[in-house]
Amino acid sequence: GENVEQHPSTLSVQEGDSAVIKCTYSDSASNYFPWYKQELGKGPQLIIDIRSNVGEKKDQRIAVTLNKTAKHFSLHITETQPEDSAVYFCAALESGGGADGLTFGKGTHLIIQP
Amino acid sequence: DVKVTQSSRYLVKRTGEKVFLECVQDMDHENMFWYRQDPGLGLRLIYFSYDVKMKEKGDIPEGYSVSREKKERFSLILESASTNQTSMYLCASSPLAGGSYEQYFGPGTRLTVT
Numbered sequence: 001g002e003n004v005e006q007h008p009s010t011l012s013v014q015e016g017d018s019a020v021i022k023c024t025y026s027d028s029a030s031n032y033f034p035w036y037k038q039e040l041g042k043g044p045q046l047i048i049d050i051r052s053n054v055g056e057k058k059d060q061r062i063a064v065t066l067n068k069t070a071k072h073f074s075l076h077i078t079e080t081q082p083e084d085s086a087v088y089f090c091a092a093l094e095s096g097g098g099a100d101g102l103t104f105g106k107g108t109h110l111i112i113q114p
Numbered sequence: 115d116v117k118v119t120q121s122s123r124y125l126v127k128r129t130g131e132k133v134f135l136e137c138v139q140d141m142d143h144e145n146m147f148w149y150r151q152d153p154g155l156g157l158r159l160i161y162f163s164y165d166v167k168m169k170e171k172g173d174i175p176e177g178y179s180v181s182r183e184k185k186e187r188f189s190l191i192l193e194s195a196s197t198n199q200t201s202m203y204l205c206a207s208s209p210l211a212g213g214s215y216e217q218y219f220g221p222g223t224r225l226t227v228t
Binding site: 034044049102 | 216
């Protein structure tokens with residue numbers, strides 16, 4: 001089955017700086033890579049996703065890059081703000097389709113220092 | 115907005131008790147999932163269902179069973195609760211068609227087994 005590794009487990013950045021979280025996956029058949037944000041007391045919520053036929057995707061201050069050859073993908077948050085503080089999870093989905101569960105990384109606790 | 119609700123936010127049960135965790139979604143989604151979330155381990159898939167009365171094992175099904183009698187409701191059952199099942203349990207749903215793999219999560223149930 002799929003295995004997703006995520007680093008770092010904790011990331012502390014100054015407000016206004018950029019944050020980068022990295023993930024690697026093991027199954028070359030995986031073709032969908034979402035990022036979820038979990039705020040305290042809430043369930044995870046999708047913030048951005050990328051499919052294997054695309055190398056980069058941006059949505060305002062967040063972007064995701066995918067390197068299929070190396071089997072890794074990254075989340076980039078620019079101009080960080082206090083509300084970006086949360087736990088972020090990367091995930092991968094095998095090409096079996098959306099009926100299967102996602103394989104998640106272990107999560108990154110992002111702390112934005114004022 | 116998609117809404118996924120879970121029957122309890124907090125639950126305390128005794129070892130050996132039978133425990134039911136209920137999840138309801140209001141968006142007519144075909145797929146439903148149960149994950150458990152533990153510190154340092156991320157989210158791990160217990161069971162999923164892609165249709166009424168259908169179920170598939172995830173990565174950690176041991177000690178759990180599920181029931182899906184109606185499309186909107188997916189129940190997780192701990193036949194005989196044990197202390198190592200103390201965890202946060204998250205339910206999610208997603209549509210089968212439409213090309214979207216986004217999973218919508220409920221707020222979670224924090225279960226403590228004493």
